[in-house]
Amino acid sequence: MYILGIWDGHDSGAALLDDGKIVFATNEERYTKRKLEVKFPYNSIEACLHFAKIKPSEIEHIAFTTTEFAKTMSRVLPYQMEHYYKLRRRKLSNKGMDKIMLRTRNFQYKLKYAMNMVGKLPLCGTISKSVVARHLRHMGFRNFKLYVVDHHTAHASTAAFASGFKSALVVTMDGYGDGLSGTISLLENGELRRVHATKARDSLGIIYEQVTNLVGMRENEDEGKVMAMADYSFPFKFEDNKLRHLITVDGLEMRAKYGALTQYRVLGDIAWSTPREQLAYYVQQLVEQLAAKYFSNAIERYKMGNVAMAGGIFSNVKMNRQIRLIDGLKNWFVFPHMGDGGMAMGAAMYTNYLLNGVTSYKFDDAYLGDGFSDGEIEAELKKVKGIEFHEDKSKSSHAAELIENDNYVFWFDGRMEYGPRALGNRSILAKADSETVKDKLNLYVKQREWYQPFAPAMLRDDASKLLSDIKGYDKFMTMAYMVKPEAYSAMQSVMHVDHTARPQMVGEENKAYKEVLEKIRKKSGYGVMLNTSFNIHGAPIVRSPEDAVETMLKTRTRHMFIGGFYVENKLV
Numbered sequence: 001m002y003i004l005g006i007w008d009g010h011d012s013g014a015a016l017l018d019d020g021k022i023v024f025a026t027n028e029e030r031y032t033k034r035k036l037e038v039k040f041p042y043n044s045i046e047a048c049l050h051f052a053k054i055k056p057s058e059i060e061h062i063a064f065t066t067t068e069f070a071k072t073m074s075r076v077l078p079y080q081m082e083h084y085y086k087l088r089r090r091k092l093s094n095k096g097m098d099k100i101m102l103r104t105r106n107f108q109y110k111l112k113y114a115m116n117m118v119g120k121l122p123l124c125g126t127i128s129k130s131v132v133a134r135h136l137r138h139m140g141f142r143n144f145k146l147y148v149v150d151h152h153t154a155h156a157s158t159a160a161f162a163s164g165f166k167s168a169l170v171v172t173m174d175g176y177g178d179g180l181s182g183t184i185s186l187l188e189n190g191e192l193r194r195v196h197a198t199k200a201r202d203s204l205g206i207i208y209e210q211v212t213n214l215v216g217m218r219e220n221e222d223e224g225k226v227m228a229m230a231d232y233s234f235p236f237k238f239e240d241n242k243l244r245h246l247i248t249v250d251g252l253e254m255r256a257k258y259g260a261l262t263q264y265r266v267l268g269d270i271a272w273s274t275p276r277e278q279l280a281y282y283v284q285q286l287v288e289q290l291a292a293k294y295f296s297n298a299i300e301r302y303k304m305g306n307v308a309m310a311g312g313i314f315s316n317v318k319m320n321r322q323i324r325l326i327d328g329l330k331n332w333f334v335f336p337h338m339g340d341g342g343m344a345m346g347a348a349m350y351t352n353y354l355l356n357g358v359t360s361y362k363f364d365d366a367y368l369g370d371g372f373s374d375g376e377i378e379a380e381l382k383k384v385k386g387i388e389f390h391e392d393k394s395k396s397s398h399a400a401e402l403i404e405n406d407n408y409v410f411w412f413d414g415r416m417e418y419g420p421r422a423l424g425n426r427s428i429l430a431k432a433d434s435e436t437v438k439d440k441l442n443l444y445v446k447q448r449e450w451y452q453p454f455a456p457a458m459l460r461d462d463a464s465k466l467l468s469d470i471k472g473y474d475k476f477m478t479m480a481y482m483v484k485p486e487a488y489s490a491m492q493s494v495m496h497v498d499h500t501a502r503p504q505m506v507g508e509e510n511k512a513y514k515e516v517l518e519k520i521r522k523k524s525g526y527g528v529m530l531n532t533s534f535n536i537h538g539a540p541i542v543r544s545p546e547d548a549v550e551t552m553l554k555t556r557t558r559h560m561f562i563g564g565f566y567v568e569n570k571l572v
Contacts, residue, residue: 001356002054003061005348006045008132009071009081010220011036011341014044015368016052017348020358024051025368025418027341030543036221038085039078040135041344047370056140061355063147063347064132065154068178070115072124075131084112088218113260117200119179147351151177152311154346155335156194159310160187161349162363163333169304171295173198174311174339175205175220182311184252184298190359192350195302202254204287205313207247210264211283214271220312226280227316228452231498233281238289242270243282249293252301284318292322295329305330310346312339315420317480317502324471324479336366336476337419345418365509366476367425369416370543377563380545386553392566396512399561400519403431403529408441410534410560412548413512417541421477422533423504424457424513426541430530431493432456438493438530445555447537456494457504459517459527466491466528467503477504490526504531 002023005015013027024047029035031043049056074081086092125148133146149157155172170185170192181203184196200206209219212226238244246263247256258266271279291313299305307329314320314334324332335342352358381389392398399409408430417423428445430437442448455477456466464470467481474481480500483491488499495501506514521527534548535541536555542548545562552560552569560567 001061002052002059003063003348003352003355004045004048004059005344005346005351006041006062006064006132007340007343007347008040008064008075008135009066009340009343010038011339012038012041012044013341013344014041014048015345015348016048017352018052019356020352020361022345022361022363022368024048025345026370026416029540030369030416033540035089035538035540036341038081042135042139044344045139051370057142059141060144061147061351062136062141062144063149063351064128065149065343065347066151066177067120067125067128067148068116068151069118069121069124070112072128073115075128088220090218110261113264116176117260119200147347147354149347149350151343152180152183152197153194153350154343155310156183156185156192156346157350157353158335158337158342158346159308159333160185160192161353161359162335162361163306163308164360164363165306165308165331165333167304168306168308169298169302170308171298172309172311173204173291173313175209176200176203177340181205182254184302186302186304187308187359190357192353192359196252198254201259202247202256204247204254204290205311206260207243207256207263207267208283208287208313208316210267211271211279214267215276215279224315225449225452227284227318228496229277230280230284231496232451233275233277236281236285238285241282241285242274243267243286247286247290249290249297251297252294254290254294287313287316288319288322291319292326295323296326299326299328307331308333308335310335310338310342314338314478317478318500320478321480321500325469332472334476334478336421336478338478339420341419366418366421366423367415367510368418371415372545372563374563374565377545377565380549381562381565381567384549384553386571387549387567387569389565389567391564392561393564395561395564395566396515397519398566399429400516400523402559403429403516403520404523406431406434406437407559408437408445408557410548410552410557410562411513412534412542412545412560412562414510416543419476421504422531422541423476424506424510424531426534427457428532428534429457429516432526432528432530433490433524434493441530441532445536445557446532453496453501454494454530454532455502455504456491456528457506457513457517457531459514459521460505460507462521462527463503463505466526467501474503474505475507475509477502487526490524491528494528494530
């Protein structure tokens with residue numbers, strides 16, 4: 001039985017299940033080249049069908065999520081969503097229109113928060129289903145049943161059903177969705193049951209989003225930059241945190257002092273007289289303190305040590321670290337596509353749970369997207385002038401040698417990763433101990449702010465030699481860890497200023513990628529290297545051989561391994 005899950009909002013996408021197996025999952029940005037795409041996921045749905053070699057008529061069950069008032073209005077008036085997307089990503093010019101654009105922008109934010117606090121209203125579900133069904137019929141879908149899944153139920157399903165836990169405390173947190181900002185559910189005896197909910201008004205995600213906007217960055221996209229910037233502030237005791245009165249935790253109750261609009265004004269007043277780094281520190285400290293307290297209370301209340309998490313706020317790896325270190329927590333799992341981009345998967349999983357009782361999926365890796373044969377890759381390479389390529393049967397050894405000789409390399413192999421992290425199939429690789437290579441990579445390829453750290457990929461067997469606070473195994477780059485002092489020099493290009501790192505611990509899930517690390521260990525003593533996503537900053541991760549070659553030429557990168565081939569850019 002095929003079940004198609006779709007999400008047509010922020011970071012839209014699609015996922016396809018077949019009985020108890022994840023067949024394919026992807027996001028629309030990889031096809032349209034617009035990061036965090038908001039349009040209906042036509043391309044993602046087509047990719048699901050193409051991979052499975054099926055027609056629309058072969059899918060009888062389709063699920064989507066989120067029918068709150070604001071989302072329903074954006075389906076009815078897609079121009080509204082498109083306008084906000086361009087405004088949020090600074091794609092609208094305000095040249096010669098400063099006052100008008102400023103007023104428009106302020107109005108957009110006021111409208112956004114006012115609408116999103118409304119939650120679900122009568123007829124919203126019916127209207128949303130009608131619009132989504134119209135899109136599907138346009139694609140050739142006919143005799144299908146359409147299921148609506150609650151926003152936080154979709155998040156909870158990804159966390160619970162991909163975790164591998166038979167019983168767990170399942171926690172969701174984000175900005176807002178369907179009138180809520182978070183939930184607690186219990187996974188027990190094959191049942192997923194919600195036991196607590198937090199209103200959209202009382203949201204840690206909203207306050208972080210608003211601070212991101214106030215420090216001049218793009219909300220719903222640049223929160224990771226705020227997290228990184230926070231470490232460049234003078235540290236303050238929590239008692240001196242100017243934001244601590246804005247939201248509190250009492251037991252399992254999260255309570256915001258003000259509504260979202262008033263909170264934004266109060267934060268604006270604080271931001272006016274506060275350096276950016278200090279404001280970033282305030283909000284990062286706030287979410288770390290309150291999330292740890294909330295989780296500690298939940299673990300004590302429900303007497304469960306296994307914890308599964310999903311929702312956009314769990315992209316904050318330093319907050320996740322504070323949760324991981326709670327005494328009562330035994331085992332943890334963060335769904336690797338924790339934000340709204342994972343909603344299609346959650347909608348499909350919950351519908352499969354309702355129809356077939358499936359509560360567990362094999363989730364050993366996140367390689368769920370498009371893959372390309374060597375024949376397809378070679379055909380694309382032959383079209384390109386200025387490059388030379390040849391088959392490379394010892395590509396892992398060759399890549400390790402180039403890396404050790406102070407080069408960075410593009411690495412394109414197998415199926416594309418699902419989610420925001422490059423995990424060895426669409427990656428850029430470099431030495432972990434070279435500030436020079438790191439700066440070159442940042443300047444010529446990634447083009448990012450100087451304070452953003454890169455992340456390491458390391459052999460799972462070497463993790464305990466490099467990191468001091470191991471508790472669990474993180475193959476998906478969802479946690480921060482402290483680097484051991486004796487490993488500082490070996491990890492200087494993948495370690496943040498506070499000596500934390502966000503590692504990918506590599507096991508048997510990616511053979512060729514693991515072999516690169518093993519070759520590096522033979523040369524340097526540690527199986528660790530810099531791994532960052534294969535893209536230019538602000539653009540989606542590359543999907544196809546065409547994307548890879550285009551990025552290689554645009555960034556004047558010399559070395560690339562793609563499929564079974566080594567490619568050299570002769571124009572450099």
